[in-house]
Amino acid sequence: MTTGEFESTARLTPGARRGRRRVSRALLYTFLIALLLVFALPLLWALSSSFKSRGDIFGYPPKLLPSPATLDNYRGLLDENPFWSWLLISTVVAVISTVAAVLLCALAGFAFAKYRFRGKNVLFNVMFSSLAVPFAVIVVPLFVMLAKAHLTTPYFALVVPWVAPAFGIFMMRQFAEQSIPDALLDAARVDGCTEFGLFRRVVLPLLRPALGALGVWSFLNSFNSLIWPLIVVSDPGDYTLPLGIQALFGATNRQYDLVLAGSVLAAVPSLLVFFLLRKQLLEGLTAGAVKS
Amino acid sequence: MTAPPPTRAPVRASLPAHAPAKAASPRTSWWMRRQRAVAPYLFISPFYLLYGLFLLVPILVGLYLSCTEWAGLGTPKWVGLRNYQDLLGDHSFWTAVSNTGLYVVFTMAVVMPAALLIAQALNARGLRGRDLFRLAYFMPVVISPIVITLVFGLFFDNEFGLLNAVGHAVFGFGGIDWLGSPGWARVTVVILVLWRWTGYLTIFFLAGLQNVPKELYEAADIDGAGPISRFRNVTLPCLRPVTAFVAVTVLVSSVQIFEEPYLLTQGGPGESTLSVAQFIFRAGFQRQQLGYAAAAGVLLFVAVFALGQLAMRVLGVGRDDR
Numbered sequence: 211m212t213t214g215e216f217e218s219t220a221r222l223t224p225g226a227r228r229g230r231r232r233v234s235r236a237l238l239y240t241f242l243i244a245l246l247l248v249f250a251l252p253l254l255w256a257l258s259s260s261f262k263s264r265g266d267i268f269g270y271p272p273k274l275l276p277s278p279a280t281l282d283n284y285r286g287l288l289d290e291n292p293f294w295s296w297l298l299i300s301t302v303v304a305v306i307s308t309v310a311a312v313l314l315c316a317l318a319g320f321a322f323a324k325y326r327f328r329g330k331n332v333l334f335n336v337m338f339s340s341l342a343v344p345f346a347v348i349v350v351p352l353f354v355m356l357a358k359a360h361l362t363t364p365y366f367a368l369v370v371p372w373v374a375p376a377f378g379i380f381m382m383r384q385f386a387e388q389s390i391p392d393a394l395l396d397a398a399r400v401d402g403c404t405e406f407g408l409f410r411r412v413v414l415p416l417l418r419p420a421l422g423a424l425g426v427w428s429f430l431n432s433f434n435s436l437i438w439p440l441i442v443v444s445d446p447g448d449y450t451l452p453l454g455i456q457a458l459f460g461a462t463n464r465q466y467d468l469v470l471a472g473s474v475l476a477a478v479p480s481l482l483v484f485f486l487l488r489k490q491l492l493e494g495l496t497a498g499a500v501k502s
Numbered sequence: 503m504t505a506p507p508p509t510r511a512p513v514r515a516s517l518p519a520h521a522p523a524k525a526a527s528p529r530t531s532w533w534m535r536r537q538r539a540v541a542p543y544l545f546i547s548p549f550y551l552l553y554g555l556f557l558l559v560p561i562l563v564g565l566y567l568s569c570t571e572w573a574g575l576g577t578p579k580w581v582g583l584r585n586y587q588d589l590l591g592d593h594s595f596w597t598a599v600s601n602t603g604l605y606v607v608f609t610m611a612v613v614m615p616a617a618l619l620i621a622q623a624l625n626a627r628g629l630r631g632r633d634l635f636r637l638a639y640f641m642p643v644v645i646s647p648i649v650i651t652l653v654f655g656l657f658f659d660n661e662f663g664l665l666n667a668v669g670h671a672v673f674g675f676g677g678i679d680w681l682g683s684p685g686w687a688r689v690t691v692v693i694l695v696l697w698r699w700t701g702y703l704t705i706f707f708l709a710g711l712q713n714v715p716k717e718l719y720e721a722a723d724i725d726g727a728g729p730i731s732r733f734r735n736v737t738l739p740c741l742r743p744v745t746a747f748v749a750v751t752v753l754v755s756s757v758q759i760f761e762e763p764y765l766l767t768q769g770g771p772g773e774s775t776l777s778v779a780q781f782i783f784r785a786g787f788q789r790q791q792l793g794y795a796a797a798a799g800v801l802l803f804v805a806v807f808a809l810g811q812l813a814m815r816v817l818g819v820g821r822d823d824r
Contacts, residue, residue: 250638321543344806350792
């Protein structure tokens with residue numbers, strides 16, 4: 211391979227080759243850093259603006275750093291709005307959804323990966339094809355059904371219909387196939403383990419990275435979701451965080467001061483969960499796509 | 503490879519010393535013998551229960567509602583296929599369809615290649631800070647869409663937004679009505695889509711690139727292939743499975759696009775950024791035309807299903823899957 215490299219750049223002296231490499235590296239880093247700014251700056255700008263007074267947010271010329279910096283937006287948000295109630299409802303709903311989704315998906319994914327049973331392929335395809343059912347298709351009838359059954363409380367309507375995503379089952383199956391040796395399962399069975407005990411004591415610990423990935427994914431999905439809560443939740447006392455911010459934006463005549471403070475606070479749990487479990491999430495998400 | 507279950511029965515019977523004395527009742531032993539056959543069904547049953555209740559039933563209810571006229575009160579009035587007929591003649595619906603088409607084409611033709619390009623850059627040998635870049639690019643997807651659109655409001659506000667302010671300061675003009683003129687509003691929505699989803703797709707391509715065997719590149723080097731020919735002859739073919747996966751996902755989800763245009767412009771000005779999903783939302787929840795909304799939903803379903811199937815055929819997704 212050294213000869214190959216030598217031949218392809220044979221006309222360049224070693225020094226010139228190094229120089230060319232350095233230039234292309236510099237270009238590469240410039241490109242990546244420019245992109246980094248494109249992705250990060252808007253968020254930092256919002257963070258900075260949340261400490262500006264209402265008049266300064268759209269002040270001209272725009273100032274990168276707030277001066278004078280003020281906590282008024284945060285105070286106004288927390289004192290005059292049920293921010294903590296929004297946050298609590300969002301968090302509780304997201305945590306329940308996440309725990310339930312992770313368990314149900316792991317169970318089903320394990321079954322699809324490690325058992326042979328009649329109808330498995332058909333059942334798997336049925337499950338998988340549900341990924342292609344658009345949300346907009348079931349939204350109207352589902353809302354009608356829940357409203358008729360008086361089940362539009364956030365803890366039911368925001369949790370139960372979404373608690374076993376096909377995507378999660380697929381992901382768990384991929385992971386279980388790769389990381390759970392059959393021999394281990396058989397050994398545990400010989401030791402008298404029941405099938406559910408097997409799941410609890412052998413499978414769950416082995417699936418831990420995938421559980422983390424699916425956990426973040428479903429927490430973020432639930433915590434950030436806006437459209438479905440917007441449709442289902444009508445009582446302001448039941449508002450989730452995104453709903454609360456959206457309502458506040460409307461109620462203050464589309465003024466940015468309070469909602470920016472709210473946005474910053476709302477982004478904190480999402481980013482925290484993401485950063486803590488980033489590795490699992492990114493690897494887990496791509497595991498299904500890159501499977502050889 | 504696996505031993506037949508019956509051989510294990512005696513082992514199991516002798517084992518549970520701590521188990522209750524009645525453990526050998528007929529029911530339990532039936533369970534002990536059969537559990538391995540029954541367990542998978544039990545394990546997948548919660549999904550199918552929810553699937554039936556919250557997916558199949560709504561689809562059937564939706565099909566029924568789509569043939570009725572109903573404002574949410576009283577009983578739905580059966581109108582046959584009239585809703586579908588009306589939809590096909592509804593100018594707004596076609597506007598929504600063509601806007602959605604624009605979003606789909608944009609995500610397929612711009613967002614996906616951009617993600618591939620970035621992934622290619624991130625895959626450079628010996629790159630420092632790869633994880634940092636990858637994380638930063640991924641961040642927009644992690645944050646609530648309402649927060650994202652508020653942030654975009656700061657930038658694209660037609661009077662005081664940062665873009666116009668900067669444009670004014672640097673170029674001496676900054677009067678672009680980003681959200682208020684039909685053409686620019688579409689551009690803004692599309693920029694939001696690009697900003698929000700590129701980093702997400704990048705990680706799939708990057709994972710795919712990292713799976714390309716290094717020997718192939720070395721072989722290409724020996725053959726004297728330049729970077730472009732290397733990309734065409736090694737990278738692209740190796741990426742086919744990932745590309746297919748991403749393409750199908752992107753297609754199916756961008757046909758359903760809702761949040762970006764709805765939050766940024768409410769579909770406006772007029773209906774210039776209205777998407778099909780928002781059309782359904784508007785008919786159902788803002789105009790109380792539940793039957794009409796359900797009919798549009800059924801059409802969207804058919805479209806998504808057909809496009810998904812078509813893409814799977816063309817791209818061969820699942821062909822190498824067992």
